[in-house]
Amino acid sequence: MRNNIVPLKQPEKRFFLQRDYALGYLALSIGSQEEEVLGAAFRQAIRSFGGAGRSLLDIGCADGRLTARVAQFFKRLTVFEPNPTLFNHAMARLSRRHQFDGRNSTFPPDHRLLPETYDTAIASHVLYHIERSDWPSFFQAIAQSLRPGGVCITVLWNNLSDAKKYASRTDPTRWLCTSEDLLADRDSLASAGFEIVDLRQFDPVIRAYTTEAARDVTAFLLGPTRPEAPEALALAAEVEQTLLSGGLNNSQTAITVRKR
Ligand SMILES: C[S@@+](CC[C@H](N)C(=O)[O-])C[C@H]1O[C@@H](n2cnc3c(N)ncnc32)[C@H](O)[C@@H]1O
Numbered sequence: 001m002r003n004n005i006v007p008l009k010q011p012e013k014r015f016f017l018q019r020d021y022a023l024g025y026l027a028l029s030i031g032s033q034e035e036e037v038l039g040a041a042f043r044q045a046i047r048s049f050g051g052a053g054r055s056l057l058d059i060g061c062a063d064g065r066l067t068a069r070v071a072q073f074f075k076r077l078t079v080f081e082p083n084p085t086l087f088n089h090a091m092a093r094l095s096r097r098h099q100f101d102g103r104n105s106t107f108p109p110d111h112r113l114l115p116e117t118y119d120t121a122i123a124s125h126v127l128y129h130i131e132r133s134d135w136p137s138f139f140q141a142i143a144q145s146l147r148p149g150g151v152c153i154t155v156l157w158n159n160l161s162d163a164k165k166y167a168s169r170t171d172p173t174r175w176l177c178t179s180e181d182l183l184a185d186r187d188s189l190a191s192a193g194f195e196i197v198d199l200r201q202f203d204p205v206i207r208a209y210t211t212e213a214a215r216d217v218t219a220f221l222l223g224p225t226r227p228e229a230p231e232a233l234a235l236a237a238e239v240e241q242t243l244l245s246g247g248l249n250n251s252q253t254a255i256t257v258r259k260r
Pocket residue numbers: 016017025059060061062066080081082083086105106107108123124125126129130
């Protein structure tokens with residue numbers, strides 16, 4: 001077994017690199033049906049569209065919980081995760097069991113991946129953190145890493161997601177893009193040589209079972225709440241209450257594309 005761990009080179013201040021982001025992601029994931037629903041969808045896409053057998057590139061794997069759901073299909077895994085806390089969880093979960101490259105880094109990396117190495121790439125809920133103007137180069141880098149016929153599964157929440165509606169009411173620079181945006185921006189995919197082979201919608205619900213977890217998830221979705229802003233506090237209280245009562249709908253769409 002070979003473990004190759006490449007550390008984060010430049011510490012940055014973006015929210016997705018912070019400990020609170022990791023805490024919120026973990027609290028959200030524990031209280032959401034997402035892991036089960038997406039895990040099953042990924043397995044089905046890998047079976048239907050090929051790509052099983054050799055290697056997987058998981059971009060923004062967080063704590064590796066979704067990677068672990070599909071790892072059985074692959075001999076080799078490469079994961080990129082810039083958040084140090086989440087990367088640590090991913091390492092603990094994945095590195096003991098698989099041939100594994102763990103990169104505590106954003107994708108695309110500074111140095112090039114081996115071209116045409118991977119059968120499958122997953123970028124699940126990652127495009128929110130990437131400037132729209134960088135989408136074409138993001139998908140080109142993925143395409144370069146895939147073998148011809150390889151597939152890439154991208155997941156984004158869609159316009160039906162209540163979680164997205166709440167999140168966009170705070171900082172308009174965060175979380176705004178949806179699967180509809182990617183489908184409207186076909187150039188990003190087409191110019192990278194991808195054709196869409198499958199679209200699938202899911203409606204997982206996010207719940208919290210303690211007020212503390214509700215707070216962590218709310219901070220993850222809305223960003224750090226400023227005590228001096230009453231509207232932000234009221235919004236946060238509404239999200240927390242929804243998480244603790246019926247749960248928050250997080251409708252999302254998986255877009256599977258194949259490299260021509
Ligand atoms: C919302 S989480 C999604 C995690 C997981 N893929 C899932 O679907 O549950 C987004 C993750 O992408 C990571 N991320 C942000 N920008 C990235 C980039 N340029 N390359 C790789 N990962 C990135 C964040 O650190 C975060 O862990």
